[in-house]
Amino acid sequence: MPLEVVLIDYARDPLLKLYGAYRTCYTPKTPPEVWRDIGDGTVSPEKVRDFVVERLKTGHVSPLEQVVFWFGISGVSRALSHQFVRHRIGISFEQQSQRYVKYREDRLEYVTPKSWEKSPGMAEEYDRLMAEITRVYQLAVEKGIPAEDARFVLPNATPTNFQVMVNFAELLHVADLRLCWRAQWEIRHMVALMRREVVRVVPELGSHIQPKCGEKRMGYCDEPLKDWERCPIGKVRPHKEQLFQLFARHKAGNLEPLGEAELRRVEDEGNEP
Ligand SMILES: Cc1cc2nc3c(=O)[nH]c(=O)nc-3n(C[C@H](O)[C@H](O)[C@H](O)COP(=O)(O)OP(=O)(O)OC[C@H]3O[C@@H](n4cnc5c(N)ncnc54)[C@H](O)[C@@H]3O)c2cc1C
Numbered sequence: 545m546p547l548e549v550v551l552i553d554y555a556r557d558p559l560l561k562l563y564g565a566y567r568t569c570y571t572p573k574t575p576p577e578v579w580r581d582i583g584d585g586t587v588s589p590e591k592v593r594d595f596v597v598e599r600l601k602t603g604h605v606s607p608l609e610q611v612v613f614w615f616g617i618s619g620v621s622r623a624l625s626h627q628f629v630r631h632r633i634g635i636s637f638e639q640q641s642q643r644y645v646k647y648r649e650d651r652l653e654y655v656t657p658k659s660w661e662k663s664p665g666m667a668e669e670y671d672r673l674m675a676e677i678t679r680v681y682q683l684a685v686e687k688g689i690p691a692e693d694a695r696f697v698l699p700n701a702t703p704t705n706f707q708v709m710v711n712f713a714e715l716l717h718v719a720d721l722r723l724c725w726r727a728q729w730e731i732r733h734m735v736a737l738m739r740r741e742v743v744r745v746v747p748e749l750g751s752h753i754q755p756k757c758g759e760k761r762m763g764y765c766d767e768p769l770k771d772w773e774r775c776p777i778g779k780v781r782p783h784k785e786q787l788f789q790l791f792a793r794h795k796a797g798n799l800e801p802l803g804e805a806e807l808r809r810v811e812d813e814g815n816e817p
Pocket residue numbers: 630631632633634714717718721722726727728
């Protein structure tokens with residue numbers, strides 16, 4: 545069963561919602577006046593987009609809670625779902641029940657990590673165990689053991705499905721953690737597919753869905769130095785220890801200021817997709 549993520553829906557006109565929310569904070573105008581300006585075209589779509597894009601560069605994140613996305617997610621393992629449901633704020637989950645849904649297939653479907661397939665002989669061991677679990681599970685159901693008890697033999701590899709509602713502030717936070725190279729591969733893959741869906745419909749927002757070291761997020765890594773050294777993104781993103789060292793050198797006057805050309809190069813590199 546392949547991992548699949550679909551964007552079911554999203555709150556109408558997310559950029560306008562963000563414009564209205566941010567504008568309300570920074571203008572003497574009342575919200576009805578702000579929204580009249582939007583409605584009668586006094587504020588063009590370009591101005592809305594530019595204003596929002598500028599605000600997204602700031603630490604003012606609470607307006608992002610006013611933009612909501614709904615996702616349908618299928619074919620993820622219970623190992624993933626245990627991690628996913630740990631997120632508590634600004635996210636709401638509905639997950640397929642193992643009490644009310646019995647696994648009827650001849651061969652219970654399950655998620656197989658690639659690492660088992662790469663290790664000689666281990667994929668066969670994995671399949672053999674899954675087949676045995678399937679046999680015992682189905683026997684238990686046939687013998688009248690309720691699904692809620694039969695499921696006790698099911699593995700972390702069992703696939704599950706979600707409908708999820710998440711606001712944009714929390715989606716960014718989830719991506720901060722779960723797109724990080726230190727996150728588990730499957731949840732990283734799922735969040736990457738969520739990002740792809742948002743990029744498809746609102747690229748201005750979707751491009752901000754990055755690991756926390758991304759140039760539109762913190763811009764540096766705060767994970768253990770050893771992990772940063774092993775991380776492929778570590779080749780292009782600084783570690784916080786390096787930033788502290790640079791800052792100490794700067795304070796001590798031991799750092800040459802960058803020239804115009806160098807500054808531009810650093811900025812260009814930082815803006816790489
Ligand atoms: C690489 C990695 C390894 C992990 N390993 C383990 C592990 O070994 N064992 C384990 O149990 N868990 C582990 N976790 C899960 C982790 O501990 C969190 O439960 C999970 O990431 C949920 O994130 P969150 O707390 O930021 O919750 P979210 O709900 O996503 O939080 C959203 C925001 O609200 C804040 N927030 C939420 N609740 C409160 C509160 N009550 N008070 C104040 N602020 C709050 C959060 O700090 C965050 O800023 C791991 C996570 C990652 C990414």
